[in-house]
Amino acid sequence: MKATIYDVAREAGVSIAAVSQVMNGKGKISEERRAEILKVMEKLNYQPSVIASALTGKKTYTLGLLVPDISNPFFAEIARAVEDQGHEMGYSLVICSTDNKDERVERYLSLLQQKSVDGMIIGTGMDNKEMLKPLMDRSIPIVMIAREMQDLALHTVVCDDFVGGCMAAQHFVALGHKRLAILAEHTKVTSSRERVKGFVHTLEEAGMTLSDHHVRNCRYTAEDGKREALELLELPPAERPTALFCCNDMLAIGALQAAKQLKLRVPEDVSVVGFDNTILASVTDPPLTTIAQPIEPMGKKVVDLLLLELKKKSQDKQRVVMRPELIVRQSTGAPGHVE
Amino acid sequence: MKATIYDVAREAGVSIAAVSQVMNGKGKISEERRAEILKVMEKLNYQPSVIASALTGKKTYTLGLLVPDISNPFFAEIARAVEDQGHEMGYSLVICSTDNKDERVERYLSLLQQKSVDGMIIGTGMDNKEMLKPLMDRSIPIVMIAREMQDLALHTVVCDDFVGGCMAAQHFVALGHKRLAILAEHTKVTSSRERVKGFVHTLEEAGMTLSDHHVRNCRYTAEDGKREALELLELPPAERPTALFCCNDMLAIGALQAAKQLKLRVPEDVSVVGFDNTILASVTDPPLTTIAQPIEPMGKKVVDLLLLELKKKSQDKQRVVMRPELIVRQSTGAPGHVE
DNA sequence: TTGAAAGCGCTACCAC
DNA sequence: GTGGTAGCGCTTTCAA
Numbered sequence: 058m059k060a061t062i063y064d065v066a067r068e069a070g071v072s073i074a075a076v077s078q079v080m081n082g083k084g085k086i087s088e089e090r091r092a093e094i095l096k097v098m099e100k101l102n103y104q105p106s107v108i109a110s111a112l113t114g115k116k117t118y119t120l121g122l123l124v125p126d127i128s129n130p131f132f133a134e135i136a137r138a139v140e141d142q143g144h145e146m147g148y149s150l151v152i153c154s155t156d157n158k159d160e161r162v163e164r165y166l167s168l169l170q171q172k173s174v175d176g177m178i179i180g181t182g183m184d185n186k187e188m189l190k191p192l193m194d195r196s197i198p199i200v201m202i203a204r205e206m207q208d209l210a211l212h213t214v215v216c217d218d219f220v221g222g223c224m225a226a227q228h229f230v231a232l233g234h235k236r237l238a239i240l241a242e243h244t245k246v247t248s249s250r251e252r253v254k255g256f257v258h259t260l261e262e263a264g265m266t267l268s269d270h271h272v273r274n275c276r277y278t279a280e281d282g283k284r285e286a287l288e289l290l291e292l293p294p295a296e297r298p299t300a301l302f303c304c305n306d307m308l309a310i311g312a313l314q315a316a317k318q319l320k321l322r323v324p325e326d327v328s329v330v331g332f333d334n335t336i337l338a339s340v341t342d343p344p345l346t347t348i349a350q351p352i353e354p355m356g357k358k359v360v361d362l363l364l365l366e367l368k369k370k371s372q373d374k375q376r377v378v379m380r381p382e383l384i385v386r387q388s389t390g391a392p393g394h395v396e
Numbered sequence: 397m398k399a400t401i402y403d404v405a406r407e408a409g410v411s412i413a414a415v416s417q418v419m420n421g422k423g424k425i426s427e428e429r430r431a432e433i434l435k436v437m438e439k440l441n442y443q444p445s446v447i448a449s450a451l452t453g454k455k456t457y458t459l460g461l462l463v464p465d466i467s468n469p470f471f472a473e474i475a476r477a478v479e480d481q482g483h484e485m486g487y488s489l490v491i492c493s494t495d496n497k498d499e500r501v502e503r504y505l506s507l508l509q510q511k512s513v514d515g516m517i518i519g520t521g522m523d524n525k526e527m528l529k530p531l532m533d534r535s536i537p538i539v540m541i542a543r544e545m546q547d548l549a550l551h552t553v554v555c556d557d558f559v560g561g562c563m564a565a566q567h568f569v570a571l572g573h574k575r576l577a578i579l580a581e582h583t584k585v586t587s588s589r590e591r592v593k594g595f596v597h598t599l600e601e602a603g604m605t606l607s608d609h610h611v612r613n614c615r616y617t618a619e620d621g622k623r624e625a626l627e628l629l630e631l632p633p634a635e636r637p638t639a640l641f642c643c644n645d646m647l648a649i650g651a652l653q654a655a656k657q658l659k660l661r662v663p664e665d666v667s668v669v670g671f672d673n674t675i676l677a678s679v680t681d682p683p684l685t686t687i688a689q690p691i692e693p694m695g696k697k698v699v700d701l702l703l704l705e706l707k708k709k710s711q712d713k714q715r716v717v718m719r720p721e722l723i724v725r726q727s728t729g730a731p732g733h734v735e
Numbered sequence: 736t737t738g739a740a741a742g743c744g745c746t747a748c749c750a751c
Numbered sequence: 752g753t754g755g756t757a758g759c760g761c762t763t764t765c766a767a
Contacts, residue, residue: 448746
């Protein structure tokens with residue numbers, strides 16, 4: 058059986074209070090008692106119970122991370138960054154894949170609460186933002202990453218999605234594209250909406266427009282992207298876009314697959330830009346031009362904000378916006394030309 | 397503040413014992429009291445504390461998953477399968493990326509123990525297997541996935557790595573390759589060792605051999621794979637392999653990149669087979685022929701075994717071996733020919 | 736300095 | 752049926 062604080066105390070001939078003190082480095086203990094207790098802990102291979110400690114008002118040293126799908130490389134990379142930064146400070150990470158379903162979000166929110174996590178990092182969308190209210194009322198620290206929850210006072214770390222969308226558009230415009238289209242995520246995904254806005258904004262500044270049926274909403278799988286891209290690319294030549302802006306790398310892969318299936322060459326017949334710059338972007342055929350999010354810095358920052366909130370409550374909520382970057386690979390070129 | 401069992405009891409005018417009983421569906425309670433209590437719980441939005449419950453000898457409903465790196469798609473996909481199956485049964489998942497470093501493994505093992513997780517799923521290698529002993533002595537349920545811990549009586553779920561290696565070799569032999577090479581993982585990775593063994597075995601059965609410098613050990617990143625593949629592919633023509641078996645998809649991507657850098661065509665100049673069939677295999681250029689592991693069934697099975705172990709202890713340890721499958725895409729062909 | 740004791744929220748046993 | 756109560760392992764006053 059596991060050794061408890063009582064075992065240590067008995068073995069060392071002191072009170073449990075003494076043991077507790079040396080563990081927490083509080084109170085006054087003579088050096089020799091301290092040493093003795095430490096020795097006994099070692100000998101018994103004593104592992105203090107976080108559970109018991111947490112019950113006494115201390116922390117659980119556990120954080121929750123809600124994302125749509127941990128098997129999606131983007132979120133897996135986020136998770137790794139978050140895990141590392143948390144681990145640095147002694148925290149563990151519980152992952153929660155929501156599939157963007159409110160019921161799952163709710164379930165996980167409740168579960169994490171019952172498990173008394175010290176804080177939650179939310180990187181998933183949800184239709185009903187009210188779900189977060191109860192948590193905030195109970196002042197459970199919550200921070201957002203890669204998603205915004207407007208109207209809610211929450212620390213938030215995002216990349217500048219609007220600017221990212223602009224960058225993609227600028228790239229296409231500079232290349233000379235005239236017929237553009239977008240593969241967006243579900244409209245409830247704020248980051249995707251911003252990217253679309255930025256893209257459209259830049260296009261309009263350049264005197265171009267985007268017809269509605271050239272903006273397709275997908276879920277977040279490559280299959281979805283492929284299906285929508287197929288429809289786009291099968292339009293009559295005069296309407297068929299020569300450039301596709303995809304709101305994430307997964308969708309871009311779907312677009313690439315669609316192009317391949319239709320025997321369209323990339324980038325000669327159609328250019329594709331993705332978003333996120335996950336590992337996927339570097340291995341596609343051709344390698345994907347994409348807008349990079351600074352995933353690691355974002356993950357680190359969001360943990361820092363959360364831990365900050367953990368100690369000093371009720372400060373100003375920050376909104377940290379990090380700059381995306383256009384990574385030009387080989388999926389983009391001038392329309393109708395070999396690059 | 398969060399409502400406690402006392403709040404519910406007071407509000408409902410009953411004892412906490414009564415409340416506890418309705419929560420756990422045990423003991424006898426009159427229907428009306430039951431309904432009343434339920435109503436109060438609802439009203440107070442009562443969330444029972446898993447922490448307190450766990451302290452009383454119950455479970456924490458939390459599982460730990462140790463993998464080398466959650467941002468590696470293979471492990472991310474494993475994690476998703478494990479998460480889902482666990483979630484089904486009310487468990488949460490703590491992810492632990494070890495980077496294959498013993499110190500990190502040890503740290504996480506200790507942390508998970510202090511947090512009283514109900515069980516651990518280990519999908520990472522470690523040099524010193526002794527680290528697991530203390531956990532086993534304390535009879536903390538441990539199961540292995542995609543890794544073996546020989547000499548240790550542990551439930552284990554793996555795919556048949558040896559057979560997987562054989563499949564790769566058979567594929568190459570059937571295609572007519574004569575000069576083969578392997579990109580293996582670190583020798584301490586049992587699964588990789590088995591794959592190499594199977595590969596070599598089949599080769600020898602076909603009357604072929606593999607010289608030592610045609611078997612390279614890498615870590616687990618694409619960069620490593622690329623570096624080693626570069627060396628292999630820069631050998632003089634008479635020694636240069638026409639077929640590369642890579643022990644995972646990441647390494648295969650590195651190989652693909654190496655080939656591209658050297659202006660070698662795949663599969664005309666060099667064929668490449670990967671292992672795992674992660675999402676990466678479907679997006680490479682060209683799409684990767686690979687040996688698929690049944691990731692989802694494996695993840696589900698390992699959770700089942702763990703939960704089984706949770707209830708009835710000390711049963712026979714199972715070793716579940718799942719069958720891999722050759723997925724032929726476009727990175728393999730006959731040597732010197734366009735496929 | 737040191738330790739006795741009062742909880743933290745919940746479970747389970749036992750007496751009523 | 753129902754509720755009192757003794758812990759679970761640890762933290763934290765507060766006396767001594």
